[in-house]
Amino acid sequence: MSPRPMTRPGGRSARVQESVHAAVRALEAEQGREALTVPLVAARAGVTPSTIYRRWGDLQELLSDVAVERLRPETEPADHGALRTDLEAWAEHFLEEMSSPPGRAYIRDALAGDPDGSHAGQCSAYAAEQVGIILARAADRGEPAPDAEVVMDHIVAPMMYRLVFRPGPLDATYARGLVEATLSSLMPPG
Amino acid sequence: MSPRPMTRPGGRSARVQESVHAAVRALEAEQGREALTVPLVAARAGVTPSTIYRRWGDLQELLSDVAVERLRPETEPADHGALRTDLEAWAEHFLEEMSSPPGRAYIRDALAGDPDGSHAGQCSAYAAEQVGIILARAADRGEPAPDAEVVMDHIVAPMMYRLVFRPGPLDATYARGLVEATLSSLMPPG
DNA sequence: CCCTTGAAGCAACTCCTTCGCCTTAAGCCG
DNA sequence: CGGCTTAAGGCGAAGGAGTTGCTTCAAGGG
Structure with a gap:
């Protein structure tokens, strides 16, 4: 650690x-x-x-170390009985935490004092782990589910990109929209 | 500036x-x-x-200032006569530049010395501008084209997320795949 | 129980960083 | 065009951050 x-x-x-x-x-x-x-x-x-x-x-690397610690999820994603609701709830929760002022500060600190990218990697590993749990549950239920990489690219990446690179607020609607788009492209309406 | x-x-x-x-x-x-x-x-x-x-x-903010300057695109995206090829070429070029060692260093510097997020915002504005040019050309040609936000979320964001948060190499194949997926979801095969 | 060795304490030194004050020159206005 | 106002840069001193070699301590192994 x-x-x-x-x-x-x-x-x-x-x-x-x-x-x-x-x-x-x-x-x-x-x-x-x-x-x-x-x-x-x-x-x-x-x-x-x-x-x-x-x-x-130096101070930055120490702050980065502490920030990564605070970005570690404390609990498993809640189980709502279906992939769609699990993903929606998790994405909304994730975005809310990350876009809060302390969340943004931790992300900033985690990235700033991270010469080799290992702390950033740890952050994405946390998200990937949570996503993995949700997808494994879906598989257990026999639901069709996207690949973890698809979820990282289509749901996590847009949220984090906006958080880090783009000014402006982010709300739960945006998170839900990403989940909808990902799941509907998984099972085309046609 | x-x-x-x-x-x-x-x-x-x-x-x-x-x-x-x-x-x-x-x-x-x-x-x-x-x-x-x-x-x-x-x-x-x-x-x-x-x-x-x-x-x-301080030094970090100065380095961030210089890094943003170096991340500014010097030319407009090349015109290959069609949306798909324009986007593919631009995405490949973008990913190649950003994933190179100097590119990664500039991104790191740009983010590290950026207390208010304005430098990060400038970086995404550069990308959005390039994307806007490509989409405007497509509109001129009468081609159906996705919204700029869709391109930012589905093509730029995954690349930048991987660059910043995930270890491991990135190649042109990945960039092309993102473009294909985005365009094919625009015009469903059905 | 001692031995090895990595990590922490200590202290002195370097030089980064800050701050107040003065000087310079850019932009304005007569 | 020439003085006036006022940001912005130069300068120097004081304070404190960052570095380093050496010593001391204790964790883990024999």
Whole structure:
């Protein structure tokens, strides 16, 4: 989970990591992200600044690390009994979380301090995992379902592209529209 | 074009901006982006560091500014006489440029130093403009054509999502496939 | 229980970054 | 065309972020 290989995941290293992450979350809430500096976080976490520089490189990579953690889904997508409703509910929930001010900030942070793209990859892996669960359920029910790649390209990608690259609001209607279009192209009306 | 409102676009301000941009491009080419610092760029550009800090805020915003400039398309999309071939050629060209190492670096820089999303918005505006030209040509020819939003959602967004969020290579085949899928859903085979 | 070794603490140094003040010149208006 | 107003750039000092070598600590293995 940490950006650098942690050959000793237990004990002190883990405590330091958690302490630093907690310090970032606390200071973000108290003073806003603008006010964060590495020495400040270090002091709050009870470690020396050089520890943070050595493990994370710089403030941005640390913030990216914390942001990815917060973008991890906490629960499985709700089961509504049918592929269409499952996908609609998940897409609406996903878009709502991601387009909220904190959601946008986490995405921004996750991308900004991510020199090798691994944090961005983790974000899309989270979404792919949720989608996979929904599609597996559909398969269990015997419903025809699109491929996971199709869902990523036609539902997740447009939402995330708009979030990251285009100004302007996004609402649940847009998410539902993407789901409808994807499912109806799966089973043409003809 | 500059991140801060330029109430005096002419004369010295414009010269300083161009000089600083040129210094960034030169030092990037000579020493790599890792080596860049604000004082280094300032020295090369013949300005004082405080000028850069005042106009751009920090190194990342400056690099983002330069990156957006480099992502601006230099020519109109080629005219191949038909919507399908125009879109295919443009999508392939777009994906090839964006997925190249420098292209990926520019996208990363453009997003990283972009606190308010205006640079990201500029990037998508460039793509939308190119798409608009292609669609307008199709309309002139009397060809049925999808809406620009459909092209952005179904062709541009999947490519950019994969570029930014997913590891792994991307090739012209993928771009063509997106175009085919979009056009064939426009005119169902039935 | 000791040994190895990666990680954290410490401290000193470098240099990035900020800020106040002054100077320059762009754009305006008579 | 020539002075006037006012952004914007230059300069220098002060403060703090970021870096590094060395030392100390403790996790995990023998």
